[in-house]
Amino acid sequence: MTIRDNRLPVDDIDIRRLAAPRGDAIPNNDLYPAIILPSVLGGKNEPATIHALYARNGWGGAWTWQVFDYHHFHPDAFEALAVASGGATLMLGGPQGEEIEVASGDVLILPPGYGHKQIRKSDEFRICGA
Template identity: 45%
Template sequence: MPIIEPEARLFPPSGGVPNHPAFPVLIYHAALPADPSAIEEQVGANGWECRWRNGVFDYHHFHSTAHEALMVARGHATVQLGGSGGAVVEIAAGDALVLPAGTGHKRLAASADFLIIGAYPPGQDYEIERPDAAGLAAAQARIAAVLRPASDPVTGPAGALTRLWNG
């Protein structure tokens, strides 16, 4: 099986979004089947829990209590990662975003059939949080307490996450 190497992007705090200080966002292109059930099976086999199917909110938000994997099952979208000063990324069926706790994300545009699957490491629960400069220190403290997952949701225990998330 060929090695699948993601693009890795680290973002500084931006506009009240903490982002993660040590773990980069992992952007996988064409790494998954474009089938929701097959994606859920692969991600589950890699130790992550698929919890929902939907889209991405159209406002900046983040999760300070959990890492999140977003797998595109259908369609395509333009998303902004890292808050208002972050990067604009195009994603399509078969792509995945692995967002460390605190990473801002927002949908800018999407096809009518856009569908993603959201997954989390076992035992991690998320809250939907909006940018808040006054609450930045508290969010950063919560982020620091979130443990690194044992496995990459896309490529498994020997995947890029275990190499690149070494904080």
């Protein structure tokens, strides 16, 4: 397996921060926003390449699938998500949150308690999480 070195100068990275208010069923996170890095990995990536990137950066338990189609959150863990292929519409921040479009090469980092849900996806959509 060949792993590309896709490091970019920080000035060349579009970093989006998305804070969401506490909801009735979804706590979100008062200290940390969700971080969205559009196209930071370039285009389509093989899941094995993303899993190796996670491992090199100390993120264990990598998986490839999609996002659940119901609002959920992880109470005590940050979650890294990298879109390997295709695209999807996600709701971040629970029912009171914001819809975002994600596509191949996008990376998201969700803090503990931050709600997320898949609304729709392309047939090719695959996301790698850790």
